[in-house]
Amino acid sequence: xxxxxxxxxxxxxxxQEGLTDIFPRPFEVDLLKDIAFKNKVYDSVKxxxxxxxxxxxxxxxxxxxxxxxxxxxHVLYPKKEAFDFRKCAxxxxxxxxxxxxxxxMLVDDIERNRINKSKNRIFSYRYKKDLNGKYVFDPKxxxxxxxxxxxxxxxxxxxxxLVKCDISNFYDRLNLHRLESILxxxxxxxxxxxxxxxxLLFWANRDSYGLPVGSNxxxxxxxxxxxxIDKFLISHKVDFCRFVDDYRFFAPDSKTxxxxxxxxxxxxxxxxxxxxxxxxxxxxxxSKKKEITKTExxxxxxxxxxxxxxxxxxxxxxxxxxxxxxxxxxxNIQEKSSDSIINGIENAKIIKPDDFRxxxxxxxxxxxxxxxxxxxxxxxxxxxxxxxxxxxLIKHYKEIPEExxxxxxxxxxxxxxxxxxxxxxxxxxxVNLLSSEGFKNSEALFTYFRELRRNAGAYIxxxxxxxxxxxxxRGQVLEIRQYYSRADLWEKRQIVRIIDRKLHLEEKNAWFxxxxxxxxxxxxxxxxxxxK
Numbered sequence: 060x061x062x063x064x065x066x067x068x069x070x071x072x073x074x075q076e077g078l079t080d081i082f083p084r085p086f087e088v089d090l091l092k093d094i095a096f097k098n099k100v101y102d103s104v105k106x107x108x109x110x111x112x113x114x115x116x117x118x119x120x121x122x123x124x125x126x127x128x129x130x131x132x133h134v135l136y137p138k139k140e141a142f143d144f145r146k147c148a149x150x151x152x153x154x155x156x157x158x159x160x161x162x163x164m165l166v167d168d169i170e171r172n173r174i175n176k177s178k179n180r181i182f183s184y185r186y187k188k189d190l191n192g193k194y195v196f197d198p199k200x201x202x203x204x205x206x207x208x209x210x211x212x213x214x215x216x217x218x219x220x221l222v223k224c225d226i227s228n229f230y231d232r233l234n235l236h237r238l239e240s241i242l243x244x245x246x247x248x249x250x251x252x253x254x255x256x257x258x259l260l261f262w263a264n265r266d267s268y269g270l271p272v273g274s275n276x277x278x279x280x281x282x283x284x285x286x287x288i289d290k291f292l293i294s295h296k297v298d299f300c301r302f303v304d305d306y307r308f309f310a311p312d313s314k315t316x317x318x319x320x321x322x323x324x325x326x327x328x329x330x331x332x333x334x335x336x337x338x339x340x341x342x343x344x345x346s347k348k349k350e351i352t353k354t355e356x357x358x359x360x361x362x363x364x365x366x367x368x369x370x371x372x373x374x375x376x377x378x379x380x381x382x383x384x385x386x387x388x389x390x391n392i393q394e395k396s397s398d399s400i401i402n403g404i405e406n407a408k409i410i411k412p413d414d415f416r417x418x419x420x421x422x423x424x425x426x427x428x429x430x431x432x433x434x435x436x437x438x439x440x441x442x443x444x445x446x447x448x449x450x451x452l453i454k455h456y457k458e459i460p461e462e463x464x465x466x467x468x469x470x471x472x473x474x475x476x477x478x479x480x481x482x483x484x485x486x487x488x489x490v491n492l493l494s495s496e497g498f499k500n501s502e503a504l505f506t507y508f509r510e511l512r513r514n515a516g517a518y519i520x521x522x523x524x525x526x527x528x529x530x531x532x533r534g535q536v537l538e539i540r541q542y543y544s545r546a547d548l549w550e551k552r553q554i555v556r557i558i559d560r561k562l563h564l565e566e567k568n569a570w571f572x573x574x575x576x577x578x579x580x581x582x583x584x585x586x587x588x589x590x591k
Contacts, residue, residue, distance in 0.1 A: 065163035066104050068192055069156045070097060072275065075193040078155050079147070079273035081136060082518065087152045087552060090586045103582055104157055112250040122250075123257045127580070128154050129548065131262045131271060132517030134483055137379075137443030146231065148262075148271030149517050151548060152583050155274060161255050162276035163195070168245045169283045174293065176200065179208050181289060183303045184278040195275050205302040212300070212309045213344040220316040221342045222308035226327065227335040229304035230270045230281065234331045235259045238284050245283075255280070278303075284330075291326045295319075316341050378416065381451035389424045397421040401430070410441045419451055423458075431463050435470040442485055449488040456497030464497045472503040483516030490519070494526035501530040508539075520546070524553040528560070536561045540570070548581065555587045 060068070074091045077084040091097045110116060111126040129151045135144040150158065170186040176197070182205035187197035213221050226232075239256040243249060263269045270277040281303065292299055297319045298309040306323065310316035320341070324334055384392065404410060404418040415437070422430045434448055456464055471489050475481070481489075490507070493500045508523045524539070531539070536557060543554050555574065558567050571588050578584055 060163050060165075060167050062105065062108060062160070062164060066101055066108070066156070066160045068163055068189075068195065069104075069159040070101060071193050072159065072195050073152070073156055076275070078150065078152060081147045081273045082134075082149065085152070085549075086556060087583045087587070090583060093586075096582075096586050099586075100153065100156065100582055104153070104160060108157065108160060108254075111254055112248070114250065117250045117253050122254045123261055126157060126254065126258070128157065128258055128261060132547075134487075134516060134518050136484055137446075145272060147273050148277075149549070150271060150274060155276075158255075158258060158274065159276040161251055161258075162279040164251050165242065165245070165247050165255075165283075166195070166279050168247045169242075169279060169286075172245055172286055173282065174289055180293075180300050181282075181302075182208065182300060184275075184282050186279070195279075202302055205300060205305070208300050209307050212298075212307075213347055215309075217311055218298075218309040219343070219345040220308075220310040220313050221344045222306070222310060222316050222320055222340070223342065224306050224308075224320065224323070224334045224339040226304035226306075227333050229332065230272050230277070232268060232332055233270050233281065233284055235263065235267050235269070237330055238280060241283055241286060242280075288323075288326050288330065292319075292323065295322055297322065313341070379446035379450065381419070381447055381454060383454070384420060384424060388420075392421055392424045397425055397427075401427070404437060405433075407440065410437065412441070412444075415441055415444055416447070419448065423451065423455060426458075428458075428460055428463050431459060432466050434467070435474065442482065445485045445488040449492045452492060452498065453495045456495070459497070461497075468493065468498045468500055471498070472500050475503060475507050481515075483519050486516065486519050487522045490523050490526045494529055499530060501527070505531065505535055513545075518549070521549040521553055524550055524557065528553070528557050531557075531561070533561065548584065551578075552584050552587045555584060559587065559589050 070091060074088060074097075077088050091100065107126050111122040116122050116125055131151075131154075132149045133146045134149060136147045137143070138145050166186045173185070174180045176185055182200045182202070184195075185197040185200040186195060189195070209221075212218055235256060238259075239252060242252045242255070259270065260267065262271055270281055285301070285304075289301065299319070300307050300309075308316060308319045308323075310319060320334075320339070327333060400414060400417050400421055403414060407414070418437075419434075421427070431452075438445055438448060452459070452464075452467065471492055475486065475489050475493070490504060492498050493504050504523065504527055508520075508527060511520060511523065527535070527539070539554055540558055543551060546554060555571075558570065574588070575585055
């Protein structure tokens with residue numbers, strides 16, 4: 060893809076899907092709706108990339124300096140098991156567009172070298188030219204179609220054994236020098252590859268390992284990193300399919316299953332990667348044989364035709380959002396006894412994820428509102444569910460009695476104020492709750508902001524400022540303005556937004572003039588100042 064089309068798609072895709080599927084959509088993304096600002100971003104990105112991939116610039120080692128990339132931060136995000144976390148990248152908006160633009164300049168060649176879509180082998184992040192110029196990936200290939208394919212394959216008479224496995228810490232352990240070698244072997248623009256490698260090494264603190272989790276650019280590059288492994292399996296006639304780092308083998312017997320698995324293990328080791336032994340299963344599926352009906356085939360085809368927006372590529376993650384039940388599900392919950400699930404949660408020393416999720420649904424839809432008071436206590440047993448519970452409370456606060464909401468507000472405010480150490484993802488969830496209808500506590504939030512330690516996390520300062528924007532008064536705004544010089548770039552943009560929205564023209568214009576003079580190169584910071 061040429062540089063112009065790559066940048067245009069990168070900007071349009073960022074506006075359509077945001078910076079990442081992990082963090083909430085920041086207001087900076089919507090600045091791109093302004094045509095003048097969008098054009099300014101396009102010109103800036105094009106100019107910096109063209110200069111950075113210039114042969115002289117690359118040979119002198121000035122590509123990264125010319126591109127003007129910021130360092131990235133990370134937030135630990137909960138995965139499926141207790142104490143299992145994913146390191147998610149927080150990338151500056153302009154850097155996200157530059158990074159994606161560079162990846163898109165290679166995407167045609169990467170997709171051309173992947174196993175053809177028609178083979179139904181690789182279901183993750185298949186590039187497809189979008190007629191509307193907004194999406195990068197083919198919506199027919201996703202985790203649902205991957206699972207549908209597995210369900211279809213294991214019903215075949217030739218398949219007796221199913222192997223399930225995934226690559227351990229795939230993104231974190233991906234060797235950047237090997238990725239560079241793979242990309243160079245595709246006969247693509249070598250200077251683009253060199254620049255991408257420099258960016259990734261810079262973000263990895265020269266550690267030689269790790270792709271930033273959460274961006275479409277990383278998804279494109281991660282798929283490129285597995286090109287040789289996929290081709291290796293095909294060359295050995297392994298019957299498999301894959302979604303990102305999740306593999307499924309469809310073997311005729313146990314001997315073949317073990318052999319194929321050993322092939323994968325040996326080939327991964329060459330790349331410095333390993334399978335996750337705790338998540339590797341060899342399963343007898345011979346008893347699951349049955350004729351696939353025409354209806355089932357039609358259902359699967361229909362599902363593959365759905366235009367599904369890809370919002371997550373990380374299977375097995377604890378839900379961070381509460382999904383409202385259908386009317387049928389609600390009736391089933393209300394009709395059956397819930398004593399076992401309620402008693403199980405109340406008496407358990409350790410809570411299982413599925414049990415806790417079901418408990419939340421039961422007390423909501425059976426209107427056992429008094430039991431909501433105990434949620435903070437149970438969250439101590441499985442803290443990863445804080446974002447899920449907060450989302451439930453925000454969505455259903457109108458149904459919960461006011462006195463229950465007040466009790467929960469008090470408990471969560473106390474946790475925010477008194478906890479010696481609070482994991483960042485929990486603090487972000489609570490801050491979000493205390494700025495939402497039914498649970499607002501501006502005093503607790505502002506006190507927390509005043510006492511916030513600089514090592515509290517990469518995103519919590521920004522998240523707290525976002526929450527305060529809705530509920531603070533003029534005096535608090537002036538106090539926040541004093542914090543500007545110590546703030547990081549994410550916080551600075553939010554402070555600018557708060558001041559722009561909360562202070563009168565005469566009170567803010569002189570301050571904004573200084574910002575425009577001193578930080579003129581920060582496009583999204585200057586773009587956060589309204590034109591009025």
